[in-house]
Amino acid sequence: MAAILEIQRLAKHSWNQDNRESPYLFEEVSAVIQQPECISVIGPSGQGKSTLLRTLALLDMPDQGDISYAGISYREKDPRLWRKEICYVAQQAVMLPGSVEDNLGTASRLHGEVYDVQLAEQLLEETLLAGLDRKKNASELSGGEKQRIALIRSLLLRPAVLLLDEVTASLDNISARAVEHMLQQWQAREGTTMIWVTHDLEQAARTSSRTWFMSGGTLLEDQQTIDFFRQPATEAGRQFVRFLASEAAL
Numbered sequence: 001m002a003a004i005l006e007i008q009r010l011a012k013h014s015w016n017q018d019n020r021e022s023p024y025l026f027e028e029v030s031a032v033i034q035q036p037e038c039i040s041v042i043g044p045s046g047q048g049k050s051t052l053l054r055t056l057a058l059l060d061m062p063d064q065g066d067i068s069y070a071g072i073s074y075r076e077k078d079p080r081l082w083r084k085e086i087c088y089v090a091q092q093a094v095m096l097p098g099s100v101e102d103n104l105g106t107a108s109r110l111h112g113e114v115y116d117v118q119l120a121e122q123l124l125e126e127t128l129l130a131g132l133d134r135k136k137n138a139s140e141l142s143g144g145e146k147q148r149i150a151l152i153r154s155l156l157l158r159p160a161v162l163l164l165d166e167v168t169a170s171l172d173n174i175s176a177r178a179v180e181h182m183l184q185q186w187q188a189r190e191g192t193t194m195i196w197v198t199h200d201l202e203q204a205a206r207t208s209s210r211t212w213f214m215s216g217g218t219l220l221e222d223q224q225t226i227d228f229f230r231q232p233a234t235e236a237g238r239q240f241v242r243f244l245a246s247e248a249a250l
């Protein structure tokens with residue numbers, strides 16, 4: 001495995017400075033990410049997990065620190081090219097104007113790539129969308145359908161790093177499992193690194209080998225998933241796992 005992303009002392013200022021002890025939403029976030037790897041990002045709401053992913057994709061800019069992709073700092077790269085390699089898939093999928101087909105093809109064309117129809121069909125099938133009318137207006141899709149179309153749209157760009165923000169949150173269990181399976185197959189085939197925000201600890205345990213726990217305004221724990229779930233290193237980590245385990249038991 002080789003390092004693909006390196007995060008050094010990354011920080012984002014907080015908007016709501018009045019009611020926070022720290023002026024940062026998060027700070028001192030450092031990590032080295034290998035290719036390929038699947039990391040789950042967990043932690044209480046409002047800790048900046050989504051913002052961290054958006055910052056790694058340069059959809060939000062870092063306030064301090066550095067991010068390097070393949071050894072080159074984001075400051076030296078064209079953000080458009082950066083976003084093709086490091087692709088963020090949002091929790092609330094935004095559809096482009098036009099049909100399902102338009103949505104699947106447009107991202108590839110915008111980036112000067114050929115639209116791989118065969119791959120799109122395969123991914124639609126693997127995410128249980130084979131029966132979806134390709135001519136249907138994308139704005140008329142359900143939340144779960146939009147989420148899967150947005151994910152496929154990103155995969156068609158074949159990014160080196162996929163930043164997944166609760167991408168199965170709008171799906172029923174069967175569809176969520178199908179998406180998980182598709183992503184695992186994709187990673188095995190393509191060697192893509194995935195950083196995946198989830199509130200589902202079972203999903204984190206199933207899909208990732210490494211877990212980031214965000215709490216207290218930083219990346220508090222960065223551990224092998226098996227070690228984190230067996231024994232979090234911090235009191236905040238222990239409380240978080242205990243709380244979610246008791247919720248799941250209800």
Ligand SMILES: Nc1ncnc2c1ncn2[C@@H]1O[C@H](COP(=O)(O)OP(=O)(O)OP(=O)(O)O)[C@@H](O)[C@H]1O
Nearest residue numbers: 012013014015016025044045046047048049050051
């Ligand atoms: N610079 C900032 N950028 C983004 N959000 C900020 C910023 N400063 C403060 N915030 C606030 O901090 C929170 C960060 O939200 P974010 O979605 O990143 O966290 P999260 O850990 O992913 O939460 P959730 O698990 O609920 O999705 C929001 O309430 C947002 O209003």
